[in-house]
Amino acid sequence: MTNNANSSDTTIFELGGDLPVRRVGYGTMRLADGPGDPTGPEARIWTAPADRAAAVGLLRTAAEAGVTLFDTADAYALGAGEELLAEALHPYGNGVAVATKAGVVRPSPTEWVPLGHPAYLRQQAELSLRRLRTERIDLLYLHRLDERFPVAEQVGALKQLQEEGKVRHIGLSEVTVAQLEEAEAVAPIAAVQNLYNLATRDHEAVVDHTAGRGIAFVPFFPVAMGGHADPDGPVARVAREVGATPSQTALAWLLHRAPHILPIPGTSSAAHLVENLGALDVALTEEQFARLDREVGASSGS
Incomplete structure (x- = not known):
């Protein structure tokens, strides 16, 4: 598998060896729900956005600003997140890559339950294809591994979709190195999406493993900086030195960490979107x- 290691443009990564994307993407999760709803890890991601026109406009602004990797999931607002992405960007064109996820059910606003039955995964992919209005999903993640089913069966369901031409590349989310290696024995893995940022680095081993395998590492919550991001903290001090904002500096740390890292910060603000791309x-x-x-x-404490 190749990546952008031999390219002079360090802002581009070839996902799966054949799909070039800019290394700062856009996570659409925060477009769900409305004002006053919980945010961050407590966000419900249960309903379509209260201001749909504003959300569509923001997605189009992101594409116009140069975002090429858009990340969603079938579990975001019970499929409404995928429908919103299609409304804003379909037909996607050669410059846009869409990643979605399958393998989590939402019986209530506070529950995210892994479900890795192979037939269910294939059904959810079919529904995602319809909601996204596409014949092939650029990147389909297994949202979470389900311990009730063998890894080979869960990844095998995604591989079957790939062989049928319905999925271009396969990804995994919140996995260990051992789980990733088990999955790689079944099908090529193009991306891993784990929680990782400057302050939360429990997955260093996964970052290093994916680097050696040409697999994109896609950190979610990439700008969750915590209390150390105060005006006199280390992030703010470096930000002043480089003439950037603290959020930009936290993202720049990720981009500097390794050339296969593709953060996907989410925001409902056009100004923050442009800031993140900076x-x-x-x-x-x-x-x-x-x-x-x-x-x-x-x-x-990392």
């Missing part, structure tokens, strides 16, 4: 990267 233009020195690595890691 991280591609922020260059950290090795000293600044190491200082953030050391000081933020120490303050967060």
